[in-house]
Amino acid sequence: MTEIGIIAVGGYNEMGRNMTGVRVDNDIIVLDMGLQLDRVQIHEDVEIDKMHSMDLIKMGAIPDDTIMKDAGGSVKAIVCTHGHLDHIGAIPKLAHRYKAPIIATPYTAELVKHEISDEKKFRVNNEVIPLKIGGRYNLTPDVQIEFIRIQHSIVDSAFAAIHTPEGVVLYASDFKLDRTPTIGEAPDFARLKKIGKDGVRAMITESTNSGLSGKTPSEQIAKDLVRDVLLGTEETESGVIITTFSSHVARINAIIQAAEEMDRIPVLLGRSMERYLSIAQKMGYIKFPNNLEIYGNRNSVDKFLKRISQEGKKKYLPIVTGHQGEPDAILTRIANGETQFRIEPGDKVIFSANTIPSPMTMANRHALEIKLKMAGARIYENVHVSGHASREDHWELLRMVNPEQVIPSHGNMVMHSHYVELAEDAGYHFGDTVHIMRNGEELVL
Numbered sequence: 030m031t032e033i034g035i036i037a038v039g040g041y042n043e044m045g046r047n048m049t050g051v052r053v054d055n056d057i058i059v060l061d062m063g064l065q066l067d068r069v070q071i072h073e074d075v076e077i078d079k080m081h082s083m084d085l086i087k088m089g090a091i092p093d094d095t096i097m098k099d100a101g102g103s104v105k106a107i108v109c110t111h112g113h114l115d116h117i118g119a120i121p122k123l124a125h126r127y128k129a130p131i132i133a134t135p136y137t138a139e140l141v142k143h144e145i146s147d148e149k150k151f152r153v154n155n156e157v158i159p160l161k162i163g164g165r166y167n168l169t170p171d172v173q174i175e176f177i178r179i180q181h182s183i184v185d186s187a188f189a190a191i192h193t194p195e196g197v198v199l200y201a202s203d204f205k206l207d208r209t210p211t212i213g214e215a216p217d218f219a220r221l222k223k224i225g226k227d228g229v230r231a232m233i234t235e236s237t238n239s240g241l242s243g244k245t246p247s248e249q250i251a252k253d254l255v256r257d258v259l260l261g262t263e264e265t266e267s268g269v270i271i272t273t274f275s276s277h278v279a280r281i282n283a284i285i286q287a288a289e290e291m292d293r294i295p296v297l298l299g300r301s302m303e304r305y306l307s308i309a310q311k312m313g314y315i316k317f318p319n320n321l322e323i324y325g326n327r328n329s330v331d332k333f334l335k336r337i338s339q340e341g342k343k344k345y346l347p348i349v350t351g352h353q354g355e356p357d358a359i360l361t362r363i364a365n366g367e368t369q370f371r372i373e374p375g376d377k378v379i380f381s382a383n384t385i386p387s388p389m390t391m392a393n394r395h396a397l398e399i400k401l402k403m404a405g406a407r408i409y410e411n412v413h414v415s416g417h418a419s420r421e422d423h424w425e426l427l428r429m430v431n432p433e434q435v436i437p438s439h440g441n442m443v444m445h446s447h448y449v450e451l452a453e454d455a456g457y458h459f460g461d462t463v464h465i466m467r468n469g470e471e472l473v474l
């Protein structure tokens with residue numbers, strides 16, 4: 030009989046630095062290798078590309094994978110289900126320690142390659158294998174990896190189904206059950222129902238928003254919200270600036286479309302804007318209008334901001350980094366008066382993002398807003414819908430997949446306990462069929 034173990038490496042005590050191992054006898058499949066950014070940001074002048082893994086582990090910024098030495102098996106693959114940094118950001122620091130390929134959806138694979146090429150401390154030679162959604166990869170004669178289509182706040186997101194002789198282990202993180210996505214297709218419900226019918230031994234799933242009641246609205250709603258704010262005003266001459274997640278290709282696409290309707294030139298500004306969007310454009314996830322401008326490095330951004338201030342703000346819609354008030358981001362630098370683009374009374378600043386509820390980002394955001402308001406900006410907050418499933422979405426997935434065992438991940442104890450309550454409602458028993466794991470533990474099924 031095959032023994033299956035679930036190894037909680039990171040992201041079980043906190044939100045961030047996700048890493049899970051699934052052990053099938055002596056073969057281990059690692060799922061995600063993420064970063065917890067706020068642990069890096071509290072230190073000034075930290076250059077993460079030059080830092081050693083052990084220092085980053087000590088800071089709590091990356092998963093403590095030293096426990097893998099005692100895991101009773103060897104890592105055969107590192108599987109990444111989407112391209113957010115809390116899922117791929119530790120690859121440059123940890124992947125070289127394993128003789129295993131990195132398997133990821135195509136957009137994710139491209140982002141992984143960029144992360145690796147930025148690395149200055151370690152030489153990361155792991156092969157990066159793009160696996161399309163719906164595709165399967167034979168890892169060993171007994172183990173197969175399948176990507177199942179899902180929706181999330183970044184394109185090309187998947188669940189990973191690990192097929193073993195004892196049934197499927199489903200890694201279901203991160204996701205939303207969006208039936209009307211604005212890029213890509215709805216989740217592959219037929220496939221999820223099928224594997225549910227065939228038998229799922231265990232499901233590992235995010236607990237992040239399992240405490241929020243109801244269902245998470247579709248990205249289509251966010252698209253309408255963005256359009257309503259950008260076009261729903263008689264003050265069409267004022268300066269408008271909008272900020273959102275650089276990796277949120279669907280949202281940025283909605284903003285670009287609204288800019289066209291406003292008869293303004295969309296301008297993407299910031300290093301991460303340039304990275305995520307130019308890759309998405311090259312790979313065909315998004316089509317840029319001919320007039321779109323895009324600038325990444327600081328000099329070219331500053332030059333263009335100067336041009337906007339000279340030609341008139343009403344010609345352009347700058348789409349910028351800085352929605353969390355990050356110290357070096359474009360919006361923060363504008364608010365600090367470090368660019369030629371000056372906020373004037375009546376200019377609109379739109380946050381198409383939530384504020385990440387960590388004390389540091391909240392403080393940064395607060396400071397940013399005060400500075401913008403002092404300059405006379407009108408602020409539109411939270412023009413946004415989440416990329417994470419809410420309680421009733423979780424209920425639906427749990428009943429659809431019907432796993433024998435379920436383990437909440439991607440959250441802290443409070444989030445996990447919300448998930449456990451929901452699972453109990455669905456007939457699971459705490460400690461028997463639904464489990465809370467802590468970083469460093471292995472659960473043998």
Ligand SMILES: [Zn+2]
Pocket residue numbers: 111113116181203
């Ligand atoms: Zn994510």
